[in-house]
Amino acid sequence: MSTPNLDWNDIPLLLALARAGSMSSAARDLGVDVSTISRRVAAVEAAMGTRLFIRSNRGYEPTDAGTVFIAHAERALGQVQALQAETRAEGEGISGRVRLTAVNVLFDHWLLEHLPALLQRHPKLDVQLLTDNSNLSFTRREADFALRLAQPTQDAAILMRKVGEIGFTVFGAGPYAALPPEQWDTQPWLSYGEELDALPEMRWLAQRQGLRRVLRVSNVTTLAHACAMGMGLAVLPCIVGSRQGLRPLCAPVLTRELWLLSHRDAARIKRFRAVADWLGELFESEAAVLRGDVDRP
Incomplete structure (x- = not known):
């Protein structure tokens, strides 16, 4: 069975969940449904082949693998945003x-x-x-x-x-x-x-x-x-x-x-x-x- 590919559009959702600690708060911050957050987290975990979050009394917390994923995702997202900002800035003065x-x-x-x-x-x-x-x-x-x-x-x-x-x-x-x-x-x-x-x-x-x-x-x-x-x-x-x-x-x-x-x-x-x-x-x-x-x- 082939492993599903990671959808890069899911990265902001997982970062929002990591910051907020709950699906409802993450969904509210992004303006989407809780079901969307839940579905996309499951999709990313399937693509990665491991659990990235666990649910505890304090809410959703990253696993060890999730902590690594979040750190790399933040850097990747930041680089993409920097690329966009730098390109626009050079064009606009x-x-x-x-x-x-x-x-x-x-x-x-x-x-x-x-x-x-x-x-x-x-x-x-x-x-x-x-x-x-x-x-x-x-x-x-x-x-x-x-x-x-x-x-x-x-x-x-x-x-x-x-x-x-x-x-x-x-x-x-x-x-x-x-x-x-x-x-x-x-x-x-x-x-x-x-x-x-x-x-x-x-x-x-x-x-x-x-x-x-x-x-x-x-x-x-x-x-x-x-x-x-x-x-x-x-x-x-x-x-x-x-x-x-x-x-x-x-x-x-x-x-x-x-x-x-x-x-x-x-x-x-x-x-x-x-x-x-x-x-x-x-x-x-x-x-x-x-x-x-x-x-x-």
């Missing part, structure tokens, strides 16, 4: 969609004000900003560039380089706008919640024993607003405090590395190369501002 992901503090308090210059230089670009700090897949083109406030784990498929540093310092407003460091320990402090204790700025606070924390929040924007209302002192990125009307009470107390990530193939595509060049120029010209060494204009 610098145009098309570019997805950039970062934490919102970089978008809201720094990058957005510079984006008009990029779009003026390349008006046919379609820039998509994704506020996300999770590990999106470059292979599946979930993101084209990512900005991260820490050195990522090494990945052979990802090109990563340090592009700058973000400075943090102590800010105050109202009655706290001119306090010298020797008076800080007796003042009310604002910070993130305990779920963010691992952040460098939270570790800096933890080193100061006995601080009285009166408010904990979950994001930097709320923290900056509370500080600007005169509720207490806060450690904030220098680029945030300077735009909130807050007064820095000292030089930066710590810095965090800023890393730019992209797929290694991105440099071969015109629009990605153009954005990477623009980002490089921007980080170089804004280095002192990002570190907090100079005031923002």
Whole structure:
């Protein structure tokens, strides 16, 4: 009996099942019926001659063979998508969609004000900003560039380089706008919640024993607003405090590395190369501002 051939159109379905963990979720993500997912998984397993998924209490999970299949399928699909994107880009010039992901503090308090210059230089670009700090897949083109406030784990498929540093310092407003460091320990402090204790700025606070924390929040924007209302002192990125009307009470107390990530193939595509060049120029010209060494204009 001859072995059925693998239908390459089934690969996205199996990748969706591997990501979602359930046929209903995968079907919903792809806009197809559950029966279609089930039928195509069975067809691929027949073509491969082995089980690729097993059903457990946690949903559908890849077998050992399935894990190997998914890894190769992701690379193959990514290469096909890169081929299509690269071919179109070379034919169209610098145009098309570019997805950039970062934490919102970089978008809201720094990058957005510079984006008009990029779009003026390349008006046919379609820039998509994704506020996300999770590990999106470059292979599946979930993101084209990512900005991260820490050195990522090494990945052979990802090109990563340090592009700058973000400075943090102590800010105050109202009655706290001119306090010298020797008076800080007796003042009310604002910070993130305990779920963010691992952040460098939270570790800096933890080193100061006995601080009285009166408010904990979950994001930097709320923290900056509370500080600007005169509720207490806060450690904030220098680029945030300077735009909130807050007064820095000292030089930066710590810095965090800023890393730019992209797929290694991105440099071969015109629009990605153009954005990477623009980002490089921007980080170089804004280095002192990002570190907090100079005031923002």
